[in-house]
Amino acid sequence: MKLLIANKNYSSWSLRAWLTLRGFEIPFEEELLLLNGEGWKEAMLERSPTGQVPVLIDGDLVIPETLAIIEYVADKYPQKHIWPADRNLRARARAASAEMHAGFTRLRNAAPMNLRASHPGKVSLDYVADDLDRLQKVWGDLLDRSGGPYLGGAFSAVDAMFAPVATRIRVYDLPVPDFAAEYVEAIYALPAFQEWYADALKESWIVEQDEIDFIQGRKQ
Template identity: 70%
Template sequence: MKLLIGNRNYSSWSLRPWLVLRHFDLPFEDEVLMLSGEGWTEALAARSPTGKVPVLIDGDLVIPETLAIMEYLADKYPEKHIWPADRRDRALARSAASEMHAGFNALRSNAPMNLRASHPGKVDPDLVRQDLHRIEQLWGEFLSRSGGPFLFGEFSAADAMFAPVATRLRTYALPISDMANSYVEAIYSLPAFQDWLKLALHEPWVIDRDEIDVIQGRVAPGTIV
């Protein structure tokens, strides 16, 4: 299997299935497709049916959507328990993953994933307060039921879906509870996440549209090194 991904520092959607593949020790290779630079949209469209990443390629099968990739992997490797083994937990995990997939737009737009950066105080908490409240609700409910360290005890696809949220909370030092901070620590301590992070920190590319200082007008596009 091959997973086509975007720049690791910024591509939150690529991170999600990559974590599943790496954590559950599934056989795969990855390939980074640029999300900026001359001709990047055309190059991406030539490899991805949707012109977006991630894309999973397994033989002649091409799957270009994060949740679909996770479901395919769960079907192909049922013994791995990519979703929680308990039927009720599995339903709740899928529900939370779908909510993450479709929502939290304020957090996404105002606090883009940027693993190399540290920008405390640069995102107004009022702009993302509703999303933060819902995150506290979801994480608190699941962690109190499971006892942690992950949402349903052991790491699952639900945690992969929320991993980029954990990075945003840390990058922008957003106000969260001790419970949420502990969950962020659990994500960062995951060996698979550490593998991704090490690679991301060594990437040379800068994407201006995902840099908060460019977004908020502090620096001109093309000036961040």
């Protein structure tokens, strides 16, 4: 299998799929498609049917959607327990993952993933307050039901889906209760996440449209 990803510093959706594969020790090859440089959009369209990443390629099968990639590998490797084993908890984890995929738009737009950065105080707390409140409820419910330290107890796909949010909390120093801060630390302690993070810190590319100063300046 091959996973097409983008810049590790910025590409939150790439992180979600990659972390699922690496976290469960599923063998795959990664290929980086840059989000910057001359002709990057055209190059992306040549490799991805949607012009976006991640894309999983397995033989003649091409899957260009994060949740679809996760479900495919969960079906292909049932012994890995990529979703929580308990049926009720698994349903809640899938619902939370779908909500992450479609929701939390203010938080995602106002606080782009940028692993090399440190931007405390740069995000309007009033603007993201509802998303942070909802995040607290989603994480709190799953952690209470599973017993932690991850949302499904052991690491699972729902943690991969929320890992980029954990980075936003740290990078922008967003206020969260202690249990959520502990969950952020658990994400950063994952060996697979540490591998991705180390690679991101080594990247030299700057994607201006994903930098907070550019985003805030464009809105003025």
